[in-house]
Amino acid sequence: MEAMIRLEDLTKRYPGQAEPAVDGVNMSIPEGEFVVLVGPSGCGKTTTLKMLNRLIEPTSGRIFLEGEDVTDVNPNQLRRRIGYVIQQVGLFPHQTIADNIATVPRLLGWDRRRINERVDELLDLVGLEPATYRDRYPKALSGGQRQRAGVARAMGADPPVLLMDEPFGAIDPITRDRLQNEFLRLQEEIRKTIVFVTHDIDEAVKMGDRIAIFNDEHQIAQFDIPEALLTAPADDFVRDFIGTGAAVKRLHLSRVGDIELADWPTASTATDPASLRRRLTESPRSWLLLLDQERRPAGWVTSQSLPSDAKAAGSLAWPAPSSGGGLRTEPVTEAVSRDATLYEALDQMLGSRVFCAPVVDDQGALCGVVDVDALAKAIHEMRSSQNGDAPAGERTEEEVG
Amino acid sequence: MPTFLEILSRQWPRFLEESIEHIQLVLASIAVATVIGVVLAVLTYQHERAASIVLAITSGILTIPSFALFALLIPLPLVGGLGFRPAWVALSAYALMPIVRNTIVGLRGVEADIVESARGMGMSRWRQLLRIEMPLAWPVVIAGIRIATLLIVSIAAIAALVGGPGLGNSILAGLARIGGAGAVPLAVGGTVAIVLVALVLDLFYLAIARFTVPAGIRHD
Ligand SMILES: Nc1ncnc2c1ncn2[C@@H]1O[C@H](COP(=O)(O)OP(=O)(O)OP(=O)(O)O)[C@@H](O)[C@H]1O
Ligand SMILES: [Mg+2]
Secondary structure, eight states: OOOSEEEEEEEEOOTTOSSOSEEEEEEEEOTTOEEEEEOSTTSSHHHHHHHHTTSSOOSEEEEEETTEEOTTSOHHHHHTTEEEEETTOOOOTTSOHHHHHTHHHHHTTOOHHHHHHHHHHHHHHTTOOHHHHTTOOGGGSOHHHHHHHHHHHHTTTOOSEEEEESTTTTSOHHHHHHHHHHHHHHHHHHOOEEEEEESOHHHHHHHOSEEEEEOTTSSEEEEEOHHHHHHSOSSHHHHHHHOSOHHHHHTTTSBGGGSOOBOOOEEETTOOHHHHHHHHHHSSSSEEEEEOTTOOEEEEEEGGGSOSSGGGOOSOOSSOOSSTTOOOOBOOOOOEETTSBHHHHHHHHHTOSSSEEEEEOTTSOEEEEEEHHHHHHHHHHHHHHHHSSHHHHHHHHHHHO | OOOHHHHHHHHHHHHHHHHHHHHHHHHHHHHHHHHHHHHHHHHHTTOHHHHHHHHHHHHHHHHSOHHHHHHHHTTOSSSOSSSHHHHHHHHHHHHHHHHHHHHHHHHHTSOHHHHHHHHHTTOOHHHIIIIIIHHHHHHHHHHHHHHHHHHHHHHGGGGGGGTOOSTHHHHHHHHHTTTSTTHHHHHHHHHHHHHHHHHHHHHHHHHHHHHHSOGGGOOO
């Protein structure tokens, strides 16, 4: 299949500068792939991105979009086929959110009804309630909301390609994390071909199907899937750029649902303390996980939290009374979903008294747990599969789909 | 002998008529200056040299004494002569500088990211200017037009010297027979009327700004 975007020896020399800002970039990006350009400041990421929609004209080389050579076509027409999101978002402050999102559909001459429907559809898609936000001005939105409106605007006429230049760069870390996750979920749905610029390797590893690392010579040092980049850096530059903690970063790449989960002793919240005590003595673990009728984690118990006089309490209904001889349970705060990354599971585990992160399905019911052993096993498997190149190839095939 | 106030009140239809002429002259000049000034600004705001040349010329015009400018226009064909036309031409020239200057400043003040995202979405240069840059620069542009108006309201009094319309005629008539009966009330009345005209026009611009500055960038 023809690549969605293909770059051939793309080079940019700014007038009066000895070094090229981008030097001979070759790249082929299949449809639906999320490619991240990453590298130190000034390495040419933005210049490369802006050559794709010809905001910057290349000095030499060719650009192909869907097989068509677009290096010399009318740039305005080209840009209407390519969504563009920048760090500062650049929403038009004098236009409502709806008018902002309608920009490209209007340029393409859509009729009013179709535009209105499209605006509402896009607002829904990025999680902004249309009735509330359609007629607001950008100044009445938070930074995160503006960012989402910017993404909606870039998708106005449903372009096959989105270009994003540090779209989450100016947002506080917590909101950024949320927007990243939201955007990944959105991408599952929309399956656009995305070229995304960041200087943050962690963001690159988290977001990208493939990552292109630019070096200080303004060339691509390595263009590969994140796993390969982390396990087999092409040269010292890439190794230094990834920095320490490559092994930990790899935990971002596996999802809890993909590894073998461990078992953990459980009991129903209706179990009486005497039986709980018995279960605890029989079990190798010092904590029991209590489950409610729907098998949702309801609390942790350990032998100290059982009433000293087992006869004092009868059958215990959850939530257990916390005093008066009743059962004292620890709340379960460390549960993760199946699509959480191993990194997130590890984070929960380390914050847990029990050293274990229960994994729950969409209904909140227990599927198993991630504990130290499960994690060690997963890491071991990751390592051995990386040494053969097979999984990397498999993944690329899958993404190309 | 009639008192000052009696003369004023007897003359008031004259002041009213001259005020209306005065406003017409000022607004006609502002209209011309706005069209020329905005076009000059749009053509030059992205070119440092061209912009400074245009600003130097329009500022230069402002330094010509108004009396001299009106007189110099008298012998010229087309733009010159006596009456409304030379006054109109001279006042338009005086009004240029604040309008050009503010339009350039306003257009340059539009954030680069906003223009870049307009360009990045495939807006033509013309459409960017009309739909994005001008509306965003508009508060500054309208402030320039307002300053230009205040500036030429008083200069317009000189128009009477070349036979032009407006309140300058009352002032001129009063000054011509100074010492005679009713001279001072005439000159003072004309002057006060000019101040009132300026106030009325200022309120007019406030209203225009209120209705033409887009809601998303208003500070209220
Ligand atoms: N308009 C310009 N004129 C001349 N040189 C430029 C221009 N724009 C960028 N450069 C130079 O080109 C090189 C690449 O710039 P570019 O903006 O692509 O970097 P970047 O990788 O996006 O960096 P950052 O992470 O800081 O955004 C830099 O050395 C920069 O100084
Ligand atoms: Mg950049």
